[in-house]
Amino acid sequence: MHRHGVGQRATCQAAFVKEGGEGTVVLVLFRPSGHVDHRLARRHVVNEVKRGRLARSDVCDAHPELLRAARGVGQASDVVCPICEDATVRYLTYAFGHRMPAQGKLVETEKELARLDRGSAELQGYTVEACPACGWNHLQRSFAIGRRTARSAP
C-alpha cells in the first residue's frame, strides 16, 4: 500500500493530503482563491477503503493534536463517519497565510473567521472533517479569506 510521503505533505502545507490507490493524489490544493469543494475526492477515498484498496489505517490517521482540537472545539455535525459509522464527524477550520503559524491557525469561532475575513491579509482557509472515534480525517473544503476575493457562497 502506498503511504503518503512527508515531502508531499510539506509542499502542500495543509497536512491533510490523501492519496488514493496507486499513489494518485486525489485532492486539489492551493487554488489561489475561491471555493473548492472536496466531496468528489472524499467519495473516492471512502470507496477505495470499502473496496479494500486503501487500509483504514491509511485514512484514519488524524494527528493527535487534530483529534484533540476536534473533540474540544470542533463544530459538531450530524454527518456519520463514513469509515467507522460509530460517531459523527466534527469540523475544524484552519487559516494559512501572512502572519499565520506555519501549521495554520485554528479558527475556533464564526466570529473569528468573520474578523479574519474583514482583514487586509489574503488568507487561505481549510475546513477539515475529523472523526473523534476512529481518526478519519479529510479536507472538506478550501476557500479564500479576506480581501474580498472571488469568495462566493456555495
Ligand SMILES: [Zn+2]
Ligand atoms: Zn470514524
